[in-house]
Amino acid sequence: MPPTVKLSNVALHLSERDEVAIALRPLAAGTMIELDLEPGIETVTQSGSVPGAGSAAPFLVLTGDIPRSHKFALAPIAVDGRVHKYGQSIGLATAPIAAGDHVHSHNLGMDDADRAHEFGTQRTALVAPTGPVPTFLGYPRADGRVGTRNYVGILTSVNCSATAANLIADAFRGGALDEFENVDGVMALTHQSGCGLVPTSDGAQTLMRTLRGYAAHPNFGGMLVVGLGCEMVPVDALVAGHGLPADTIVSTMNIQGEGGVRATVKEGVARIRAMLPELNSRQREPAPVSELILGLNCGGSDGFSGITANPALGIASDRLVSYGGTSVLAETPEVFGAEHLLTSRAVSAAVGQQLLDRLDWWQGYAAQGGGSLDNNPSPGNKAGGLTTILEKSLGAVAKAGQADLAAVYGYAEKITDRGLVFMDTPGYDPVSVTGLIAGGATVVVFTTGRGSVFGAKPTPSIKVATNSETYNRMPDDMDLNAGRIVDGTATLDEVGTEIFEMIIRVASGEQTVSEELGVGQEEFVPWQFGTVT
Known part of the structure; x- marks a missing residue:
């Protein structure tokens, strides 16, 4: 029977x-x-x-x-x-x-039927809970922004200086920073480009915007820029006149001018050591949560993503926006098929049309590579129960809650609007979050169903499991279990509140599991496209 x-x-x-x-x-x-x-x-x-x-x-x-x-x-x-x-x-x-x-x-x-796009017909006036605006402990910067970490970055203008940058950063591993408790670390920002690009091309301009965004990020108190000396992107072009806070300690150097890699590493280590006492003197101070910029991302999604972790994150996102903060949705290919849910919340027809224009661009971009946007979901997504990009996108946009869509940004553009905004990025996690951080995201929440080991220095990344099986199988890689929603041991509102409260604690200095493991340096991956000569 x-x-x-x-x-x-x-x-x-x-x-x-x-x-x-x-x-x-x-x-x-x-x-x-x-x-x-x-x-x-x-x-x-x-x-x-x-x-x-x-x-x-x-x-x-x-x-x-x-x-x-x-x-x-x-x-x-x-x-x-x-x-x-x-x-x-x-x-x-x-x-x-x-x-x-x-x-x-x-x-x-796939269902290829056209979807009706309305602009601003489903707008929601979010109301903040009664009582005082919550605060976090952050690092105030001279430009008015507030950082959640205090790192030293080693920014490379070209791939040729990557090895030198990594060797400099290696000198500050282990216990080298023990006496500087207010310095979170020294990280190398290396990439695979910087030369051979047509300077006026979209690819070159996107790379420059990304590198400048990291140089000016409020989570960096100090910045050493290392170049080779003959590349397309001079080191000074990444920092001079490009919006770095006045209190960022900046130093630039070229390998050719220093006399080679060994001399560059020795000098680079000395320059960073000279920065550390001043950076260590900086203290966290209370700031309203309205000063946070929250990056929303997901990876390794499954059939529960749109039911547990993503809508719970949407509740936390709405809470932040209700207090005057900023929340940034991204991954353009993963809103395809659900874009009508966002355009109906746009504050204007122009904002809604900007999102549709980016989707049109993406369809052409995918076709040039012989694919389509329905090539997504990935094999892992499908093993987790997701079948079409429509299903995946409908679950993905739940991260954005119910707030109005206030603005649409290009990849790595500096985020200046408050409220819920959108950034045009690929769906590939490291590339997407690199764009968000270049735009100014100071905290990231990353939901995952299959299991992700993601991190993204200098911005802390909170990882939320969509199901209890993944959380219990990978406990050292997950910060919070949203699977309790389908287990019946927690409500959607309760988990959303837990995410919001964890955002505040992490912004105030509590380490995420990825930070404890040291994950996050290799996830600096600028979006590379365009003509290479």
């Missing part, structure tokens, strides 16, 4: 429009499921319906094994019938789907 279970005990049915449910745990073929839907709800498809309360509760039998976080059909779906999750289309059936079938890549494909 096959087991019989109630739908609400083993799966999530997210919207009355949805033809699918999401398995909370692995479910075996032959399991009989009682469809105890909410009163008045019915799941409608092209070829049938599942009535809600008001008649004898119907049953379905799973036709195959359903992995955790994957979808199964609640009713028959005809070929080319739309499949909904979150009440939105996530694709078209590519084969007949029976009630109880596993719904995934073998029977669900």
Whole structure:
């Protein structure tokens, strides 16, 4: 006799429009499921319906094994019938789907239908909780911004100076900074470019903007810029007249001028040692959370991402925005198919159109490489239950909460607006977060379903697991478990509040797990594209 279970005990049915449910745990073929839907709800498809309360509760039998976080059909779906999750289309059936079938890549494909884009029709006036505005302990900078860390950066103008920069940074590992408790570290910012680019090209300009953004970041108190001496990007061009706070201690040098790598390393170490006493004298001071710039990112997403960690982060993001802070959504390819949810919240038609223009650019960019935006999700995403880019994007935009969309920025552009804003970045995690930090993000929250070891110095990255299995399997790499939402041990609001409170603690100096492990230097990866000569 096959087991019989109630739908609400083993799966999530997210919207009355949805033809699918999401398995909370692995479910075996032959399991009989009682469809105890909410009163008045019915799941409608092209070829049938599942009535809600008001008649004898119907049953379905799973036709195959359903992995955790994957979808199964609640009713028959005809070929080319739309499949909904979150009440939105996530694709078209590519084969007949029976009630109880596993719904995934073998029977669900892209829905290319045009989406209606409205501007500003769903705006929300966020109201901050009563009481005083929360504060964090940060490093005030001369330009009025407030840092959450106090690093020394070694910025390279060209790949040729990467080895020297790494050797200089290595001199400050171990216990070299023990007597300078207010200095968080010395990090090398190396990359694979800086020469051979056409200076006026988009690629060259994007690289310059990224390097200058890091040089001026409020989490750097000191900056040593190291070049070779004959590259396209002179070292002074990265710091002189480009918005560095007046209290940033800056030094520049070229390997050719210093007499080679060994001489450069010796001199570079000496210059940083000379900076340390002054940097160590700087103290954290209370600042309102309105001075924080929060970067929102996700990686290794799964079928629970849009149900647990991402909407919980959306609650924290809204809370920050309600206090006058800034929250930045990114990863343009991963809002494709859900952009209508953002344009409807745009503060103006111009802002909404900017987002659509970037998506148009991305479709052309992907086509030039012989692909399409539906090449995403990745194999890991699909193993976690995500089938199409529509499904992934609908879950990804949940990170942005309900706030109005105030502005759209190009990659690595300096973020000056408050509220929820968008930055055009690739979906590749290190490249995306590098752009956010170059724009000024002082804290990052990174959600992950499959498990990520991400970090992003000089900005602390809080990693939130979407499910308890990943959190328990990788406890040394996760800061917070949002899987408790589907486990039934915490509510969405409770986890959102926990994320917000952790943002404040981390901004005030509490280390994240990635910082404790020393992760974050190799994740400086500027977006590289454009003509190379």
